[in-house]
Amino acid sequence: MNMSMQTCGNQATDSSARRQVAVQERHVDGRWTDFPQTPIQNEVCKWWFGFQDEFLSSERGVYYTSTTKDLTGCEAKRQIDLFVKPNIEELSKVVHDWKDVEVIGELTETDKTKNITKAKLLQIARYVRDVFSIQPTRRYVHAFILRGNEMQAWVFDRSGPYSSTAFNIHDEPERFIRMIAAYVMMSDEELGLVTFIERKDGDQFITVVEDATGKERRLQLDSAPIAYQRAIVCRGTSCFRAKSPSSKNFQYVAKFSWVSDKRQPEADLLRLARKRGVEGVARLFGHHQITSIADMREGLTFGKAYAFRNTTLSPISSFSQPQSLLSQSFGPLDDLSIAKESPKKRKSMDTGGSPSKRSRSNSQNPDKAKRKNETNSQTTSLYAHDDTSFDNRIFRCLVISPAGRALRDFRSIPELLKALRDAIKAHRSLYTKGKILHRDISENNIIITDREEADGFTGMLIDEDLAKEIGSGRSGARHQTGTMEFMAIEVLQGIDHTYRHDLESFFYVLIWLCARRGWDLCGNPKGRPAESRLRKWYAGTFDQIVDAKEHHMGADGFQKILMEFPLAFNTVKTWCTEIRGILFFLLEDGKLFKGTPPGPTEKLYDRSYY
Template structure:
């Protein structure tokens, strides 16, 4: 009995945690290879060889855990229902390997056009959640693309001097809660090296994602060179590098699984990969690859050569800029990768400004990016015209890409930034702005039922800039800005344009008296469409940022202005549960799962919040931050207006615009709401 208690304490003091993640990945890979569903029942279908393989992998994984070194070596078992204890029980019994916990439900069939990494809002991003979304977003990565190395390494003879790092990369802040760290890679040389640091502490180098040039992933097992294992890790690093470095057009990376090396290119569409090669047998190719990375200049590494920046912020694709001949009126340059079959955001913004739309960022100019003397796109420029149909897995699996899909690592567009920058083509004194133009490089590949769409590098220049609405200085300022943005949406709709992506990052506030921009306004017409005034847009497809999407939109209804007005309600709701004064994020909440739930579950979650007024008030009293507690009666009043009788609206009601604005105005008269403005 004493031995049992001692063993129990050791197990409880040394939880397995994520120590079996690699084994679970192997289990998934083995099941996929055998065309078996990844559930505990799979053991009955894998056969003796599959079971033996899993047992070896499980034992190897457990041997690497601290607990295995501490447990006494007898075979008695423990009578407990703890997951860790049960796992160690099976190890002691040495019977059959314990099947891994049921994996997270696959998101591959769950509307991948919206469950993307770019749509995650305030998410803690545990790998158990982010990996399925990232895998769905990437879709099918084409491997063994011929002439890959010639296309990407052919011109890298200009000398540059990045440092080749290894151990230090494990100290990067990885960005996601799981703290997955990069194994190996190339970094810039503008970091501090401390020669007195203790090497055994693993902190000789201190890197940030802004230093990353080429991330790498190491796997000891050669069989890990399959998309479900090595690819998801390197894709995570590429996503974070794309998010951290504003001027990246693409990111190169590599995997080394055993002695097999493969090179990847991640862009704003998805990813492609070279043929693998054995570094032990093809040493010259390995050395030339490493030297190629070292010799590449910034443009060849994926940086945008048309931008020179200073003090660039993290995870944004907008820059505040000034024309030398007119420094008093700053502009905002929005840089994005658009689907060629969509109306250009620049055209829609120009149309809105021309029609006198109010409370929407004013248009100034738009164009297609030019690199190497040609329109910048993925197919013919970033990927150098490589023939994707040469990939060995071309045509396999799901390869249809929806126009509303956001590519791997693509950050949300339209977020304002205090960063400054100078665009080369506009930096010359007196140089006129070039005329607007459409891209002529709509590069499309079609083979059988497969359709791979292109993305085109476009820029929009706006006259207004601000900060996201949740950063308002007071409750009253938030409500005023929200009312202004609803006015902007109504004005946009009256001009026959429907926004379709109302979110906390697309509603802006300007409280800077030195900023000549609008006090509040809408941005980001990436998903906007032209509509008639009858109501629904008729546009198919579920678009928007998941946490703020209307219930009906999640259910596939044709998008109408009512869906967007419901999204305004969810923006206010989210702000009140997630932020304190001055937009201070309180951290993870129980609503992070709204980023990952499938449509059905998310619909039920949202209905559960609003279907009963008494339950709603009780719930928000518990979950609203202290700063936003005074808004509870007013948010409840909005709920009654947006969801009459606790249900969704049954008909289109244009008067909902005026009703919502009136509630916000009345709320600003509440002394409790105004208290933080007076202090």
Template sequence: MRLWEFDRLGVVGSMPFDVNKDGQMLVSAILGYLWMSEEELGFDSTILDDGGRYTQIQRGGRMERLGLEELIKRERSVAGRATTCWRGSLEDEPDGGLVIKDSWEFEERPEEGLLLREATEAGVENVARYYHHETVHARGEMDDVRRNVRKGLSDTGGRNPFQRRPTLPDAVTSPATSSSSRPGRGRSTSTSRTITRKRSSSCVETSMPPPKRSCSNSPVKQDAYQRRNRVHRRLIMRDIGKSIYDANSLRAVLTGLLGGVKGHESLLNAKILHRDISIGNIILNDAEDDGFLIDLDLAIKIDRENASGAPSKTGTKVFMAIGALYGEEHSFMHDLESFFWVLFWLCVHWNGPGQKRSKTDYESWNYKDTKELAEIKTGKVLKEDKFNLEVNENFTPYCKPLVSCIQQLRKVVFPNGKSWEREDMELYSQMKSILMEIRKDLSIQV
């Protein structure tokens, strides 16, 4: 028998033991699990409850209490970033909407909060505005996996448990899935009943790509994975909106995309490159009269001197530009192409407000090798007549009015059916002009 525990780095297994020969170990293990506090079981001790869930932050020299009113997003995974977002508000400003975002980032990655604060201070438009960010602390220590969750437990002597081996080593680990090992080896001895949020489980929504997100075919040594660490970070933003999948009209979809393109251009002017344009990161405001970008997790400063800590191929695979899939150095042109693929993806799946999304063969793109997907996408856009046939046959009936929009975008994003050869800032104005013109036509039709 082995004991397994899971955390944001993956899974760690104990050394095997024979329950028939060591019954005391079995009983000790069961009792250890039964006696664990909620924090040791994985609940977040910084999320409290006194008739309503809330958390506290130290900002501007004083403590502020943030009510957590509604769960907006929960990434369904154990290992990984486990991004969770709530709609919330300050205790003394109940009408001031905030978004509280928790995620477990690789320690070497630049903090999203620092970039977003810089963008906000630079006056960037059509991007979620910064309010506060922090590294979460539990029991007075930085909340990370290696030191605070695993308590220094070493996994360097392990192996991938999914690979067959003739003998069983003392410790078993997997870089792709990894957590703590001994029963009772948890995060505190607290028995507080105020903790209300569990740190997640696993599934992928129909017609949505798997949650994040780095796409790299480069081999990475197992010991490199084992040296990595994830840190619990919290970011609070001022702007609240909804996915373009939740738009009430095609016009609203184009409004969201237009706002996203404007936000991307504004970020670039502040020397920040987003690098992860996807359906989930283009937000439509509640009034549906503007859109904005979120999620600077993979963003970089254009004039940076150090590596970003992200793999060479970054983004949400199905929305990645062809060149990015081939491993080209990421450019703003790749992100603009991603807006094209976002609209394409939406139009082959979305059946309108409140309707179930279609299941399509395009979902196989999630599981393609990056080079293979690049070749597939190239084949889609290479010939104009074949592309026109593709969209006319595969766009949902509700999205058929956007066929002319995707056709016009193809002509500027892929001039002569080819990927761009040089960077051109004019592409921003060309794409914005197309989106505004088609949106105007839709208004006339209505």
């Protein structure tokens, strides 16, 4: 037995040596002999796949291209120059799907600029965003760009993108081969997949500590999320229904999110709400801390950040300004090294994904929010970046009960209105009894529940990630709170968040669901506007979004918004008009009142329609 093991070891060593010699022979006189002189995309792909067939065909990942067919699984139709997915025979025979994409590669024949351009980075960011959308629990995504003969590796996580230094593939052949090989050799952990989620026979399982007993509980997740976010730089919140493996019905909701390390943990706020007798808010079952941005970026050295000036991001980009650059070179990979050196353990951050220490974070200055900052489509917060390397976020899984459906999946107008009514009741209880302000009212943070399982509530509030205990002072997190399209006007202007602003957000949710989601309920696209005016609620600068909402809440603008409602929602228009008159009215100087009225909070809650 020992003899056979030694023989196998010798054979593996011989094979590795022969492969290394073969790679070396392809690089002569400072150039890859068979690499296209003019790096046209099709020719580069041909070279790439030929190299893979000869040296990498047995690795855990495999390179593909989708330049002749769109990837499936996402709303947007896109084609990727190069990408990696698992080397599984079944997957090689099916249409490429975003759920299988592990690494993204972009090829460009030439680039006149020395450094990467904003347009190219945004292009690859759109691909990464689709990966995060379909794989919402992904910790980070690897990507690379090959511009002519210049190559650069990128990593995107929930605090932003960062990169290696760019290098010439002919001048640094060993580094080039290490990169190509690293992407198909990485483990699930190194690729940024969440190993906390156990996958078995097509099902997903997690193990959390039950809050009541302190014991570990294994839960099965539903296959598809009931809510997720499409942005990259955000909390990345995604929710799945969950149940005990032996149960037929889903009893819980498992929520994954990346929250600033300066914010009070949601589990603590849920315990506090329960202790103070709050009604209509989800109950804590269990939780688990998975990782953090600081842990994932541990040991990395960051250089000078890219500075893209005078740019306004498009609403489809969902991408914040780039973070600091990774100035660390690549470590060696076993048996594909051109230079002679001792074997070392391969690290995921050879291509930008090694795990990070804690970063500094400064308190936000509300006045800075009035600047004309670039904004993103449907992101969860407005950032006020400073000179620190990155925002440290903690990735947690929180399990709550009862289970429910996302509010956007309402099945009738009465169900929508009742769910919103009860969610406002819950908000009132959270604020008046619990002394906690939610601060992130959106269509994703309200669920439709069974009255019998939810203490008589047909709608409940979830997601207290951005909630704040009244009187607790500033958190120190570097961003304002809220979801862009539902944020109150004054919050966008940097004014301190109040309960009135949350009620304004509830109103925006109602309008949004009627004008945008109502058409899905009706099933008749006739009369649906080609481009909704509500797009202006999340696209453009802060000032532009404020101007749009102020106009739309005025008498003339509001009537145009109501015109986007389907005919079946005509009865809701009257109620929306009355609610608008409560939240917004003209002052003596003719300006629109959009602030918080003085006096007891009960006064405004009592005038809500429930």
